[in-house]
Amino acid sequence: MTMTRQMPEADVTPVQASSITRWDHEADVVIAGYGVAGAAAAVEAARSGADVLVVERTGSWGGAAAMAGGFIYLGGGTGLQKACGFDDSVDNMAAFLNVAMGPGADAARIADYCAGSVAHFDWLVSCGVPFKAEFFSEPGWEPMGDQGLMYSGGENAYPFNTIATPAPRGHVPQMSNKKQGEASAGYMLMKPLVETATAAGARALYDVRVQSLIVDPDGRVVGMRARQYGTEMAIRARRGIVLATGSFAYNDAMVARYAPRIAGRPAASIEQHDGQAIRMAQALGADLAHMDATEVAIFIDPQQLMRGILVNGRGQRYVAEDTYPGRIGQLTLYHQDNTAYLIIDNDAQEEAMDSWSPKFMLRQPTWVADNVADLERDIGLAPGSLQATVAAYNEGAARGEDPLLHKKTEWLRPIGSPIGAIDLRENTGGFTLGGLHTTLNAEVLHVNGEPIPGLFAAGRSTAGLAAWGYASGVSLGDGSFYGRRAGRAAASARA
Amino acid sequence: MTMTRQMPEADVTPVQASSITRWDHEADVVIAGYGVAGAAAAVEAARSGADVLVVERTGSWGGAAAMAGGFIYLGGGTGLQKACGFDDSVDNMAAFLNVAMGPGADAARIADYCAGSVAHFDWLVSCGVPFKAEFFSEPGWEPMGDQGLMYSGGENAYPFNTIATPAPRGHVPQMSNKKQGEASAGYMLMKPLVETATAAGARALYDVRVQSLIVDPDGRVVGMRARQYGTEMAIRARRGIVLATGSFAYNDAMVARYAPRIAGRPAASIEQHDGQAIRMAQALGADLAHMDATEVAIFIDPQQLMRGILVNGRGQRYVAEDTYPGRIGQLTLYHQDNTAYLIIDNDAQEEAMDSWSPKFMLRQPTWVADNVADLERDIGLAPGSLQATVAAYNEGAARGEDPLLHKKTEWLRPIGSPIGAIDLRENTGGFTLGGLHTTLNAEVLHVNGEPIPGLFAAGRSTAGLAAWGYASGVSLGDGSFYGRRAGRAAASARA
Numbered sequence A, B: 001m002t003m004t005r006q007m008p009e010a011d012v013t014p015v016q017a018s019s020i021t022r023w024d025h026e027a028d029v030v031i032a033g034y035g036v037a038g039a040a041a042a043v044e045a046a047r048s049g050a051d052v053l054v055v056e057r058t059g060s061w062g063g064a065a066a067m068a069g070g071f072i073y074l075g076g077g078t079g080l081q082k083a084c085g086f087d088d089s090v091d092n093m094a095a096f097l098n099v100a101m102g103p104g105a106d107a108a109r110i111a112d113y114c115a116g117s118v119a120h121f122d123w124l125v126s127c128g129v130p131f132k133a134e135f136f137s138e139p140g141w142e143p144m145g146d147q148g149l150m151y152s153g154g155e156n157a158y159p160f161n162t163i164a165t166p167a168p169r170g171h172v173p174q175m176s177n178k179k180q181g182e183a184s185a186g187y188m189l190m191k192p193l194v195e196t197a198t199a200a201g202a203r204a205l206y207d208v209r210v211q212s213l214i215v216d217p218d219g220r221v222v223g224m225r226a227r228q229y230g231t232e233m234a235i236r237a238r239r240g241i242v243l244a245t246g247s248f249a250y251n252d253a254m255v256a257r258y259a260p261r262i263a264g265r266p267a268a269s270i271e272q273h274d275g276q277a278i279r280m281a282q283a284l285g286a287d288l289a290h291m292d293a294t295e296v297a298i299f300i301d302p303q304q305l306m307r308g309i310l311v312n313g314r315g316q317r318y319v320a321e322d323t324y325p326g327r328i329g330q331l332t333l334y335h336q337d338n339t340a341y342l343i344i345d346n347d348a349q350e351e352a353m354d355s356w357s358p359k360f361m362l363r364q365p366t367w368v369a370d371n372v373a374d375l376e377r378d379i380g381l382a383p384g385s386l387q388a389t390v391a392a393y394n395e396g397a398a399r400g401e402d403p404l405l406h407k408k409t410e411w412l413r414p415i416g417s418p419i420g421a422i423d424l425r426e427n428t429g430g431f432t433l434g435g436l437h438t439t440l441n442a443e444v445l446h447v448n449g450e451p452i453p454g455l456f457a458a459g460r461s462t463a464g465l466a467a468w469g470y471a472s473g474v475s476l477g478d479g480s481f482y483g484r485r486a487g488r489a490a491a492s493a494r495a
Helices: A035-046 A063-067 A081-082 A092-100 A106-113 A117-126 A187-200 A253-257 A276-284 A325-335 A346-353 A372-379 A384-396 A474-491 B034-049 B078-081 B090-100 B107-115 B119-127 B184-198 B250-257 B278-284 B325-335 B346-353 B372-379 B385-397 B474-491
Strands: A023-030 A053-054 A203-205 A208-215 A221-228 A231-243 A294-300 A310-313 A342-344 A367-369 A419-423 A428-432 A443-445 A451-457 B025-032 B054-056 B201-204 B208-215 B220-228 B231-243 B294-298 B309-311 B340-347 B368-369 B421-422 B430-431 B444-445 B453-456
Touching: A023 A035, A023 A221, A023 A474, A023 B208, A035 A053, A035 A063, A035 A187, A035 A231, A035 A474, A063 B208, A092 A106, A106 A117, A106 A474, A117 A474, A187 A474, A208 A231, A208 A276, A221 A451, A231 A276, A253 B208, A276 A451, A294 A325, A310 A384, A325 A428, A325 B325, A342 A346, A346 A419, A367 A372, A372 A384, A372 A419, A384 B208, A384 B385, A451 A474, A451 B372, B025 B034, B025 B078, B025 B220, B025 B474, B034 B054, B034 B184, B034 B231, B034 B474, B078 B119, B090 B107, B107 B119, B119 B474, B184 B474, B208 B231, B208 B278, B220 B453, B231 B278, B278 B453, B294 B325, B309 B385, B325 B430, B346 B421, B368 B372, B372 B385, B372 B421, B453 B474
Parallel strands: A023 A053, A023 A231, A053 A203, A231 A451, B025 B054, B025 B231, B054 B201, B231 B453
Antiparallel strands: A208 A221, A221 A231, A294 A428, A310 A342, A342 A419, A367 A419, A443 A451, B208 B220, B220 B231, B294 B430, B309 B340, B340 B421, B368 B421, B444 B453
């Protein structure tokens, strides 16, 4: 298609290079988005000798990564795992991910990622990302201090602990001063990566919104249209373009069409994640994958989760409460109609309140009753349903077993009274995991199955490791891993 | 993109009209696929005065429709509903569909479809589609005889019977001789539609596989490349093209990327459903919707389902057994990890065996035991789990109530012994419901939000009424309804 007419801002229709009268900026490799994928791409492209320009929509680098908890999912025997006393292997890591990343997970991508994981950790360290060799044990969404390693995907919980040898793989950059909130772990990841990219020669242009791709007559991507402070510009990429603008979690129309269950509840994402790069590439015939996949958090502290039992709208337990809370979020939103109640007795609630979790994270029971029958009626559950569930749980817990869901023995204790319930209906949120379908070299694939020449992508604008499943750190992990690939591939593409 | 190089067969990259040296066939409106959407489009386009050519991949018209059970989901007070003594209204039908078609269902499309439903029924009748004014009551997947009307979406079961006034909307064309299997209801739908299209002047070309779209310099679709017996051809559409080639249920790569849970279990579909039209339009920048949505059947006769209780891998009930079995299939595949066991006692099993369902449809128990505890152990369920479930069910059934799931009183009876269980693990299959994102006039939408000039689509190559939810008859319903719209819109498009 040759399209030279004036477009409204939202129009992502590709533009023919012949219609461009002036190139406002030019580089060998042009990267859209200065989050973790863009920064990793910038480092590698610049180190490959390419002239690199990063265009970023906001006023600064960082993206969603800089605001994140900072987990990077790595394993197979990283230096940090070894320093903390954990054994792991490439095969063991892959065995876990092939199941935990859900139906439809791409086994070839997982194998590739696991095989390169130790080297990727070393690369991050070589870029100056700091990791403290200290393990943080659960429960918690993330370490309370500056510890560097934590379980982040339910590796040590049922059913994953029966599938692979548990090993923690959540690698967390060390924060200089977490308690005062002066830096997030994500910031401590981004800052050294951007400094490394800058030192290697990468330039950056801020407040630039990318609009559409520019192609030459044989379909090769040679540039991008963009806007800066309302001014249209054309940016030429002599070798390649890397799309790294993040997910579509904040594009309501795309969410409605592709991931409707997460509609209205974006979390752990940023408003800039509007799917722009996905649409720009789709307009060129790019293929997609796993568009329905989402990360899902459940808004309850694991200190409470693990000490209670979680039941659905039928009063039934459905997941081991001591697994990765993101998995609990997914199962609750998708399989239990976003309806859950955490049943917790007074003693367990007090223990949680006395734990290391900050008080503001912990929730008070919505209902409190003297016995299960009363609580069941107060919540509005079917008569007898919660009573049977608690009776079965208590019977097993009394002998240290959970035959139904295999919660670990250390968290099993019969539920006594007074007994409370925390209302967890509509208490989930998350971000989208699907996006452009790419090769392991971060080339964007056309629906005809061939790479689109000159076009590369990484991060949450692409479908990565996760399909219907997740572990904290997978997004920063595959974003940085395939961001590097994208930078190298773009730098070596035909000029 | 200008693409004139020779393509391998799978290449769906659009071709510039300027590269076409000869048009092998030509018509005002060219329709790809002669199933229900294509036939409805052909009738309306031809009746609008357009010269119409239908190209069909197989040796004959019919598509998946001709092999289907033939349900067409219609309501709002059709002649057939009235003749069978049922009240319905447009609003009542929409209230049901807005919930039953699942999260993400398109309320505007549902409103549009419901408003036109009575007229669409009349149109089918005017085309010669026969309906016998007789209601068939459950249980069963479809009528056992030639009855014309049946519940087909759980309208009269919980929770839908609390949301809208139950009305049956599965309209089934009358078969001339069902028992001898000489005609399916789907055939009785297709035959008159094709005869009507032919009488109106529509031509057909068989054994033609469409390959890619042909566009003029301003992006308008003006034709298709295709192959017949290995010979390449170019087909010109003076006014518009209608894509009606069905779903992507048999495209393994697409299923893996978009609907992985249904991978390896296509059902009620045909092998020609390879997503070709979806990919052809994607290559032009067409947008998609609801690609993860699927119809799911569970392979068990409703005569047995309704007489037993269905439990998941934790021994818990999760759905009223007397609802639409397709809903049970969806909930089982997606929410219960494709694991279910039907618990049925000897008396209920004998009743099912004596019912109108053919013997070969009914299954024998996988396990039989003298009591629930033994059965629970034989299946391998957690100790006590099934016992608690049966005890709770029996306690309610004895007084004619099902407080947990609200199965209708007529199907409630305490479960006695001997007791059996039918293994329903991995006993589901289905077809994909997602596809091209279209307007209510069946225009194919580009990712920039505008219709692609000259391109229309209907049927299961598009996202229709259903998102994450289904009722039997929705596919033939929206396929024929929006097929008509596509035919009219293409016929009136700028020449």
